[in-house]
Amino acid sequence: MTQTVEQSRPSFFNDPRIRGYAYQALLVAALVALVWTAAYNAYVNMEARGIPMGFGFWDQTAGFDISQKLIPYSSLSTYGQAFWVGLLNTALVGALGVLLATPLGFAIGVARLSPNWILARIAQVYVEIMRNTPLLLQLLFWYNAVLKALPGPRQSITLTSLVFLNNRGLYVPKPVFGPGSQWLALALALGIVGAFAYRLWARRRQALTGAQAPVGIIAAAFCLGLPAIAYFAAGRPVEFDLAQLVGFNLRGGVQVSPELAALAFGLITYTAGFIAEIVRSGVLAVSSGQSEAASALGLRSGLTMKLVVIPQAMRLITPPLTSQYLSLVKNSSLAVFIGYPDLVQVFAGTVLNQTQAAVQVMAITMGVYLVISLAVALALNVTNARHALKER
Amino acid sequence: MTVEPAPGVPLAFDPDSLAIAMIGVHKWYGAFHVLRNINLDVRRGERIVICGPSGSGKSTLIRCINRLEEHQQGSIVVDGVELTADLKRIDTVRRDVGMVFQQFNLFPHLTILENCTLAPIWVKKMPKREAEELAMRLLTRVKIPEQAGKYPGQLSGGQQQRVAIARALCMNPKIMLFDEPTSALDPEMVKEVLDTMTGLAQDGMTMIVVTHEMGFAREIADRVVFMDNGEIVEINAPKEFFENPQHERTKLFLSQILH
Numbered sequence: 001m002t003q004t005v006e007q008s009r010p011s012f013f014n015d016p017r018i019r020g021y022a023y024q025a026l027l028v029a030a031l032v033a034l035v036w037t038a039a040y041n042a043y044v045n046m047e048a049r050g051i052p053m054g055f056g057f058w059d060q061t062a063g064f065d066i067s068q069k070l071i072p073y074s075s076l077s078t079y080g081q082a083f084w085v086g087l088l089n090t091a092l093v094g095a096l097g098v099l100l101a102t103p104l105g106f107a108i109g110v111a112r113l114s115p116n117w118i119l120a121r122i123a124q125v126y127v128e129i130m131r132n133t134p135l136l137l138q139l140l141f142w143y144n145a146v147l148k149a150l151p152g153p154r155q156s157i158t159l160t161s162l163v164f165l166n167n168r169g170l171y172v173p174k175p176v177f178g179p180g181s182q183w184l185a186l187a188l189a190l191g192i193v194g195a196f197a198y199r200l201w202a203r204r205r206q207a208l209t210g211a212q213a214p215v216g217i218i219a220a221a222f223c224l225g226l227p228a229i230a231y232f233a234a235g236r237p238v239e240f241d242l243a244q245l246v247g248f249n250l251r252g253g254v255q256v257s258p259e260l261a262a263l264a265f266g267l268i269t270y271t272a273g274f275i276a277e278i279v280r281s282g283v284l285a286v287s288s289g290q291s292e293a294a295s296a297l298g299l300r301s302g303l304t305m306k307l308v309v310i311p312q313a314m315r316l317i318t319p320p321l322t323s324q325y326l327s328l329v330k331n332s333s334l335a336v337f338i339g340y341p342d343l344v345q346v347f348a349g350t351v352l353n354q355t356q357a358a359v360q361v362m363a364i365t366m367g368v369y370l371v372i373s374l375a376v377a378l379a380l381n382v383t384n385a386r387h388a389l390k391e392r
Numbered sequence: 393m394t395v396e397p398a399p400g401v402p403l404a405f406d407p408d409s410l411a412i413a414m415i416g417v418h419k420w421y422g423a424f425h426v427l428r429n430i431n432l433d434v435r436r437g438e439r440i441v442i443c444g445p446s447g448s449g450k451s452t453l454i455r456c457i458n459r460l461e462e463h464q465q466g467s468i469v470v471d472g473v474e475l476t477a478d479l480k481r482i483d484t485v486r487r488d489v490g491m492v493f494q495q496f497n498l499f500p501h502l503t504i505l506e507n508c509t510l511a512p513i514w515v516k517k518m519p520k521r522e523a524e525e526l527a528m529r530l531l532t533r534v535k536i537p538e539q540a541g542k543y544p545g546q547l548s549g550g551q552q553q554r555v556a557i558a559r560a561l562c563m564n565p566k567i568m569l570f571d572e573p574t575s576a577l578d579p580e581m582v583k584e585v586l587d588t589m590t591g592l593a594q595d596g597m598t599m600i601v602v603t604h605e606m607g608f609a610r611e612i613a614d615r616v617v618f619m620d621n622g623e624i625v626e627i628n629a630p631k632e633f634f635e636n637p638q639h640e641r642t643k644l645f646l647s648q649i650l651h
Binding site: 209295297 | 458460479483486487489490491493495497498499500501510511513514515516517518519520521522542543545546556559560563
């Protein structure tokens with residue numbers, strides 16, 4: 001038997017729902033007023049000073065050159081093309097940073113957990129130095145105190161004449177793909193497919209018979225072995241163009257500018273310090289009871305890591321790791337201080353100065369970083385929801 | 393491997409009938425002497441209950457039996473294999489000894505069924521289907537086959553502990569260790585876990601149980617071991633132990649625990 005009891009309604013001014021709506025309406029009104037005032041002010045001031053209002057500058061000739069470009073660009077190109085050059089340079093340093101900071105960070109994080117006392121202390125000192133000094137200072141250090149202090153091309157530091165390092169940058173061999181190189185690409189693709197097929201076969205066989213296979217080693221053999229065989233079978237189609245000293249300078253190879261080298265190196269070593277802590281905390285957060293239970297069941301430490309600890313640690317590591325990647329991309333805007341032509345230096349720097357279109361240029365630049373960050377955050381939320389532990 | 397009796401400690405049984413022999417075992421955590429001269433023989437099929445105040449070394453003692461803890465002096469022989477740093481021996485002993493923990497320690501990222509099949513598949517190299525059939529048989533034995541597809545976080549404490557028992561049984565152990573299996577449970581769930589353990593005892597499993605459940609000890613144990621301050625103070629049959637304790641410390645403990 002349920003009985004409905006009519007509750008007396010609160011008076012109009014004391015009703016929490018009505019109060020809630022009223023406060024929200026006030027807040028929205030205040031925000032609109034603030035934004036409108038700011039925009040109107042900017043509009044009036046810009047018009048009075050003759051600053052361009054639209055995006056007409058996008059197709060105008062830029063008239064300046066950029067030292068590093070991944071797409072064709074010259075001083076005759078437009079501001080729009082300068083934007084893309086800057087964006088691609090940012091993307092390059094971001095991709096390099098993420099690709100190299102991850103393995104370095106994982107290695108240092110694992111080293112900090114190592115029972116080897118010296119290794120663990122070295123990793124700890126690394127982490128503390130990297131995390132507790134300003135990134136800008138570190139970038140200036142690598143650029144001014146290390147790379148710019150290197151000898152000139154004639155006294156390059158070299159690693160068996162393959163890699164050269166001097167005050168004009170880092171020179172690495174440049175692969176030249178001759179005829180027959182397509183067989184190499186094909187072999188690599190086949191190797192990857194073969195590795196996955198082998199893994200599938202090994203899993204199925206284990207399910208059916210219980211037999212285990214060294215999947216990692218054989219998959220690596222597929223991915224490296226097939227291209228190696230193809231390389232020799234196709235008559236060594238790939239040659240490497242090495243940098244050589246000609247006169248006072250090095251010619252050939254791929255030249256990495258000191259700016260890119262300093263920025264990438266600084267971002268990688270700095271971010272790796274944070275990734276190391278994320279990895280360490282992720283592994284430590286998996287309770288020792290988990291590995292004890294696995295040991296008690298007879299699993300050895302390698303299998304315990306693979307089957308019990310890492311799957312749980314990865315769940316904890318992924319979200320903060322992703323936010324480190326975002327930080328790395330955003331931190332790459334410090335490029336402006338060492339003269340690397342990234343989006344901020346090229347677009348929000350030179351383009352802004354020349355066109356005076358500060359509001360538009362800043363809005364576009366911020367929009368780019370915002371879109372990158374939000375896209376990554378969205379992808380992360382989707383994967384997190386999918387991998388969340390099921391409770392209740 | 394032969395078991396040499398430690399001086400002054402006569403070996404009560406023929407070594408072949410022994411499941412576990414601990415002779416003169418000492419263990420330290422740094423300067424803290426956590427196990428002092430432990431001598432304990434467990435026959436095959438015997439049920440031992442270990443009790444004592446907290447910090448008395450009960451858990452450490454049973455954790456030494458499957459080498460989750462290392463002992464520093466004396467010898468521990470489990471099913472004829474003496475425990476040393478040798479990984480092969482540790483593997484052999486762990487295959488024969490199952491363990492159930494106070495905090496269940498189920499793997500939260502795996503389903504109940506996967507929790508049970510993990511070790512049979514990866515340690516015993518059992519085909520998946522065979523492992524799953526085995527797991528379902530044992531989940532039926534602990535009366536929760538219908539939960540096989542769920543994750544540990546979706547189960548009650550009592551259900552999780554029964555899964556933990558089933559998971560250990562999937563390795564077909566000769567000896568089962570229980571480390572305070574009901575201490576983390578809500579009161580209404582204690583019985584279902586104790587009933588499962590009673591069933592196991594009636595099937596003749598060799599069991600060492602660290603517990604404060606004195607009713608269980610009285611009913612199931614062949615011998616009750618009382619520990620205090622890292623040493624075994626008294627070992628006796630349950631009736632004698634509860635009705636006629638020999639040592640002052642045992643009397644004090646029992647007066648505190650039995651109201």
